[in-house]
Amino acid sequence: MADDGVLDEGTETAALREVLAAEHAAVWGYGAVGAALPPDAREPVVAGDVAHRDVRDRLVALLDARGAEPVPREAGYTLPFPVLSPVDAAALAVVLEEGVSAAWVRLLDQATEPSVRELAVEELGAAEVRAVGWRAAAGRTPVTSAFPGLPR
Template structure:
């Protein structure tokens, strides 16, 4: 996978995460609302940075879908927390690919994004995975 392709995949995942956190924020309990808001803002910032990176690599940034299919029904705070963990796992997976495809500063940024997503996933899930970013590929 080229650095441009991996960056586009990360951008698409960030679009989906921003959308998903809109759902999380609407269903999560009041005690975790600030955490959901912080994650939402972090994903928006990463999304915006990835748009610039795609342009720097000579590409046209992928655009967000009008809506995204959720992996399950989110009707209560527990489901919202599960969705947040899934979103972070998915984002970690694409950043894992980007770490492998990128070089230099972009690789360091991808590694930082992977680490941040893994930490957020642990917080939402309450447990960790052995190899963040690779969990969905097993």
Template structure:
């Protein structure tokens, strides 16, 4: 195993970049959710936005530490067509599912510190998705929740 690969050629840098891209999308999306929500949901959206900003900054630091150029955020991301409470909750849960999948992929890293980061982040995304009414999947982060 090298500094950037793990089992079977796993690429730490690409996994970190994918997680960073998911965090960029979550930061953007939660700004929309917060701006279009009522009081309680707005507060939750902005708390989750702050959590994703922190994760984004952590991932950027991990990439810089590995002499990699962190992926930049997109100019815009796809937003829901509707902005009612149910649509916003589903959208927020979807942001968390996307982040969960990226962290699940990062968990395959050979580096124990990255696996720890991935595990803690996967737990956090799962808890946040539950706050938006998502069902607890048996295997969070796996498409369809199944192995």
């Protein structure tokens, strides 16, 4: 709250926009993940893509309701490494989920509204659940993170 009793949403709104940018990147990145997997192994890709599209749309609606301009998606994103195999695809999915997790943690730090905090906790947990499966598929250990979204 500002000194005049008015809720100050500037920082929270900026953090919401940052999460939206991360979700745009995840949606785009899941296309690269799916392209490197055989068709019979794409179920978790579809689930992750749908989850990120749904939350992206929720964030756009939330920002619109605040009168804030949603950050647009980029035409393309630079992959952090070549995705040439199913293991590479799983590793990319880990990067995507860890990226959105970090953005959700920053939102938790800036959130003032309880509903925004609840959304951030819910989505942070969902991203970590997806990341666990992808870490296992990429052969990474440990597969879980005690503090998802925070630097190791």
